[in-house]
Amino acid sequence: MAHFSVYRTYAQDAGISAQDIAFIQHATSEACKTAPDLIYELKAIEKLLLTQKEKEPEAHFTRRFQQVTVPLMAKGAEDTAFYTYNRLISTNEVGGWPDQFGLSIDAFHSFNQKRAENYPHTLNTTSTHDTKRGEDTRARINILSEIPEEWKQAVRSWHTLNKQYRSKNAPSKNDEYLIYQTLLGAYPFFEQESKHFIERMKEYIIKVVREAKVHTAWLKPDIEYERACTCFIDNILKSDAFLNAFLPLHKKTAYLGIFNSLSQVLLKLASPGVPDIYQGTETWDLSLVDPDNRRAVDYEQREQCLTHFKEHKDLSTLIRDLFTHAEDGRIKFFLLYRLLQARNERKNLFQNSHYIPLTVRGTHENNIIAFARTDNQNCMLCLTPRFVSQLIGNTELPFGQKVWLDTNIILPKNMPSEWIDCITGQTIHISEKIEIGSLITHFPGSLLIAAY
DSSP states (O other), rough: TTTOOOOOOOOTTTTTHEEEEEHHHHHHHHHHHGGGGGGHHHHHHHHHHHHHOOHHHHHHHHHHHHHHHHHHHHHIIIIGGGTTOOSGGOOTTOOOTTTTTOOOHHHHHHHHHHHHOOTTTSSSEEEEEOOOHHHHHHHHHHGGOOOHHHHHHHHHHHHTTTTGBTTBBSSSSHHHHHHHHHHHEEEEESSSGGGHHHHHHHHHHHHHHHHHHHSSSSSSSSSSHHHHHHHHHHHHTOOOHHHHHHHHHHHHHHHHHHHHEEEEHHHHHHHHSSEOOTTTOOOOOOOBBGGGGGGOOHHHHHHHHHHHHHHHOHHHHHHHHHHHHHHGGGHHHHHHHHHHHHHHTHHHHHOOOOOEEEESSSSTGGGGGEEEEEEESHHHHEEEEGGGGOOOOOOSSSHHHHHTTTOOEOOOOTTTTTETTTTTOEEEEEEEEHHHHHSSSSSSSSEEEOOO
């Protein structure tokens, strides 16, 4: 069970898939290396798991075996390894693969095509009650993968600066590295929230080091180590020297993270599947693991936002205002509101349609994700930026020809020529290709619906 590389297999009375057979054989092989004196017993278990279940005792054993591997994997991976393998903690997510830094565009399209064909109604979720970090916390931390040299220099500088706050090698370098990533991901936009944030971080680090089970644990807590970690956080977040060194990089990652987050929302709602929106994530979700991600939601504030969106008739003016105050998260809520409207108006297009990857050409062809979805009556085009750190500085917007230069999207033949942008409300005329600089002028991304 400890050597299973997946949560569970799905052997049933009717048989077992070739994929699950491979998982069982791999686990058995690894277990035999770990405990060679049990090779005959392990092989007997393997045979039992691979045998077609004609008798109830065998079926019951396999059923129970498959149920137990799930919590074992969860405790071993999510609740232990995810707090010790800190290379890039935004990848340490439930169901994720921490050793894989994202996907290529081709792999993304391949995944979406398979989902559209086989699982069109599965959930697309980016935050839940059990995520290790909020979706926008992860979006910020992901920026570090785009600026590795700058990040490396910052960490070395901060480590030297904060040596005075470490006590008897606590926190460890690994835990300290996690703390810095977490601070960049979750540090609030507004200064008035910083005092409460310090207490949240201190509560968070206790859970982190206990889950990691390296220096302390839930069953055998090392209070001295835990106190050293909380004091470290308290001291550095009240240190002018550290904050002066930390805040410039935080400002950069927080700003660029906004565009990562907006792209994430657009892809989540436009890709095959049913979008799942966790409570409170309509605006920026800079939460950490539970119970931090289960704090009370200000529904009254969200109702006021919706009312404002509905009453505002000039979308271009509204969007400019929302970007001017992007830190408050309303720009994310606005995007979610507009995309849900589009989905509601064209249910079949979003739920049962063909997925078509689109070809991007030009200087920044690697910085755009683009695809089309079509059914018998409608067609839509989705395009959104990625790796915005390669395109803009800390205060610029990724808009216009000056940013995108000659980058364009080649459309399949027989596509309509007139489209409506569901986000901005603009009518767009397109011939054979889309000039990105001419289209992305008001919002970082577009969802175009054919204007039949």
